[in-house]
Amino acid sequence: MYGCTLWTPSLLNTPLKMTKDSEVDMKDVELNELDPEKQPMTGEGQTVGGEKNGSVKVKVSEEEAAFTGLSKEELMKVAGTPGWVRTRWVLLILFWLGWVGMLAGAIVIIVQAPRCKPIPEMHWWNEGPLYQISDPEAFSDGLADVPKKLDNINQLKVKGLVLGPLHTVQADNSNTLDLKTIDPSQGTEADLDEILEKAHKKGISVVLDLTPNYLGASPWFSNAVLNDIVNDVEVAAKHWLDRGFDGIKIADLASAPNALDWSSLQGNDTEDAKKKLLMGVVKGVSATELSQLVNGSSADLVLSDLLSTNSQGGQRINALDSLHSQQRSLAWGLGAAEGEQLSKRAASQALIRLHQLLLFTMPGTPVFSYGDEIGLQMQGDKSPKMVWDIEKEPEEGANVNETSDAQRKEFVAVRNWFKSLSDLRGKERSLLHGDYYSLQSSASSLSFLRSWDQSDRFITAVNWGSATETLQLKLPPTDEMKLPESATVKVSTDPELAVDSTVPLDKVTLAPGQGVLLHFPYTG
Structure with a gap:
């Protein structure tokens, strides 16, 4: 066995006699020391240089960090290049074309939209x-x-x-x-x-x-x-x-x-x-x-x-x-x-x-x-x-x-x-002041249509007689207004005509003493 002197903290400041054997031992000690990167990150101490375990300092030069952008002269020089001038003109022309197109579209919509019929003069007793x-x-x-x-x-x-x-x-x-x-x-x-x-x-x-x-x-x-x-x-x-x-x-x-x-x-x-x-x-x-x-x-x-x-x-x-x-x-x-x-x-x-x-x-x-x-x-x-x-x-x-x-x-x-x-x-404007069109009637029944401009249309059909009546609701062929094939029940006194049910207009059956109000939308 070779003799050796142990490396301890107390011997840090003590001169050592270095032998061949001691040189080998010193290498073993250095190898056994943990690298700073492998130190546990416990936060209980600081590494060499005063940095906490696990933290890294990156130094960036002040020249690299400073960014001032282009100067006014440089911007003017770039803005005046032919490429940017052409780009600005293209964008400007596209903007005005889009604006004119939207204006023309709005005018077309207004011109083609159906005119609203003017409301007739109404007094409080008409309301x-x-x-x-x-x-x-x-x-x-x-x-x-x-x-x-x-x-x-x-x-x-x-x-x-x-x-x-x-x-x-x-x-x-x-x-x-x-x-x-x-x-x-x-x-x-x-x-x-x-x-x-x-x-x-x-x-x-x-x-x-x-x-x-x-x-x-x-x-x-x-x-x-x-x-x-x-x-x-x-x-x-x-x-x-x-x-x-x-x-x-x-x-x-x-x-x-x-x-x-x-x-x-x-x-x-x-x-x-x-x-x-x-x-x-x-x-x-x-x-x-x-x-x-x-x-x-x-x-x-x-x-x-x-x-x-x-x-x-x-x-x-x-x-x-x-x-x-x-x-x-x-x-x-x-x-x-x-x-x-x-x-x-x-x-x-x-x-x-x-x-x-x-x-x-x-x-x-x-x-x-x-x-x-x-x-x-x-x-x-x-x-x-x-x-x-x-x-x-x-x-x-x-x-x-x-x-x-x-x-x-x-x-x-x-x-x-x-x-x-x-x-x-x-x-409902059709009922309040709408136009009137007569439909089928008999000795004990009658029906008529009320309509106004673009509002819902309403058909009243009543039977005050003692027998069931079946009405075929239609307008004269010469009339400009056309009736749909069916309409929806709005209100009804007849249990057989439930509210929101659909009724064919060519066959509206009313029991004795019953009436119904049908409606259908304006279709243009």
Whole structure:
């Protein structure tokens, strides 16, 4: 064995005697030392040079790190080269070509697009149904209670409330006529002021019935005093219009069509002052006479009894055919012209719904008497008492009369039907002021088409007879408008015609006392 001296930390500063054997041992020690790269990266110490284990320092010269880009002179020199000049011109030309192309495309689209048909002149009485309260005592507890019922009325989407007559007069005695004084049994002027205030806040206009001799045999007394009565009506009309009423209604317009100087009392339909309505009622006239009366009188809206006196489908269609062009001056009702409920002429709930559908889709303003919205039945010639709180369910455990509860539920169903039709008419331009085209009719049925410009088209078909009717709905071959092969059910009283189902127009079958409203889109 060779002798050797161990290399220890304590001998670092001690001179060693180097022998051949010791040189070999020193090499072994150096080989046994771990390279810095193989040192464990524990972070507990630092490697030679003060760097942490595993970290690497790369020194980059300051000349290499600094980047200043091109100078202005260099940029100008590059930008002026032929290649960049050509590139800029190409991009500029492409931009303007694209812009001109888009402009030309927009012009072509505008030119080729179908023109929108101008909306006809509409007044507030053309925008929704009118609701008549001829007997405030039967409607509620007199005029004082009417404001409490306006929320209920507003849900029906009515545009006008027609009150009265309410003035003081004795039957057939013109000397007792006082058109400016409210009958104390009806209410007070303060009640009227409250009705006006609350109705206007809800967007409901209020019309006052000033029919002079409303309790007697003739609405205008006699021809001997006609001129004096007309003058009294004009003075009273100005009085009530100044108080805030939005219109005046008079009966038997045909007796004095040219006597009323209404133009001086009407306002302009502007943002500050909407036009005042003169509403006249006529009974027992033909469609031709009604058309002449509309053109010859100063009335803005004329309500007739044509639907009541003409019960045949052909007669009703003929009336619509001759009057539809005057629809913004015409009002329709079944019983409304006589101040009676619809139920007097439509005895069943099915017929009440059918005629509500008819009135809401005909060209013109629908007019209803109070109670028509629930199918209130008349009892003789006496005004029926209005039924309220029909949606209130009986308390749990309470004794319930099955007949009364079934009647209540029927009232609710008819009212919901009424509300849906009123809402639909207000939203659809074809129903609100659209064109009219008659389709097939029979003794107890009729059908017609309503359309407006690019809006959905609607077809009304009703059968008030006692037998099933099958209608073939088609337009004359000479007509420019064409009907599709089928249409979709919008609303229906017939259980066999479900909503959203498709019906072929060449075979629309309606059960007795049923009606349907079909629709199809505009196709261009």
